[in-house]
Amino acid sequence: MSGDIQSKTATEKILIANQVYASYPLFDLVLADIDQCHHSPKTKGDDDPDCLLLVGQTGSGKTTILKTYLESYPKRDAEDGTIVPVIYTVIPPPASVKGLVTKMLEELGDPLYEKGNTIAQTIRLYKLLKNCEVELIILDEFHHFIDSESNKVLVTLCDWLKSLIINTKIPVILFGLPVSEKVLKVDNSQLSRRFNHRHRLVPFPRTDDGLELFREFLSEIEGQLPLTEKSNLSEKSLSERIYYATDGTIGHVMTLIRKGATYAIKHDSMCIDLDILHTIYWKHLKHEKLFKKTDPFLEDKFDLEASYAQDKESTENQSYSNKKRKKNSASDINKMLTT
């Protein structure tokens, strides 16, 4: 952070803290792959655009990747209308062809986006995609292609998407939860083979290399924080505490850091210290954990592997006592029945 922090108001600093972001190898790889798909109609010279599916749990950073990509391709006004190089639509639940085509028409500025049946709307969409010179279609929340009540893949939507790609020859990028992979497995409308680029966004791995990358990420983020002193987030012990508290999931990491920085700014603290991390962990992250973790920000010393080993042990003990309780209640019932 440059030396002009002092001149900023607390509100300005909080805004900066909430917008810090950094890349990491998988982030760069996915961006490069999206770019390759985007330009595949020109580089491949055939009518079969490359398409991509990116899956990851909530908070793994999917939307951030696509928003970063979109920044390079903003809408712009031309003489005879708006040019939209990349159209981004969040698939609305419950998903239907009507819902999706309406959303896309709205995104492209059709004043009558809701009007007409799906065939008429789809014809208008094809025309608008051409007129707005759309080169890439990005659809977020692809798991909505699975009906949440029946758990079945919505085949009509898959067919509609396949026709969209065939008719417009525009590459499509899909983002969704890991369950989205089921859509391309179940669907036999040849949608799957078009999605020849696939990625899974996973948390930073708990390996030497993974933890090293994690520390680099923390260091890059810390460099942008509008705080007076260094918090040393990437220092080995502190980075491992943060890793343990978040399991290396980027959404949780950023909650700790952004809320930690906001807290520090509001309470005139020079940096994010262990006390602040402890407060934020309890307030915003502890409820996320299914099993009891020891608070990594309380202890004087912290050992990452020992902490994970302890978790494993307590989870095993817990499931053993649950099983025992079940067995006991079954034998209690048997006793009642035989007496």
Ligand SMILES: Nc1ncnc2c1ncn2[C@@H]1O[C@H](COP(=O)(O)OP(=O)(O)O)[C@@H](O)[C@H]1O
């Ligand atoms: N590369 C990154 N740098 C900083 N913050 C990030 C990064 N990727 C994700 N985040 C933050 O993590 C949180 C979850 O990310 P998001 O992209 O919404 O995940 P998803 O779409 O997979 O649920 C958001 O607050 C986002 O700002």
Ligand SMILES: [Mg+2]
């Ligand atoms: Mg998202």
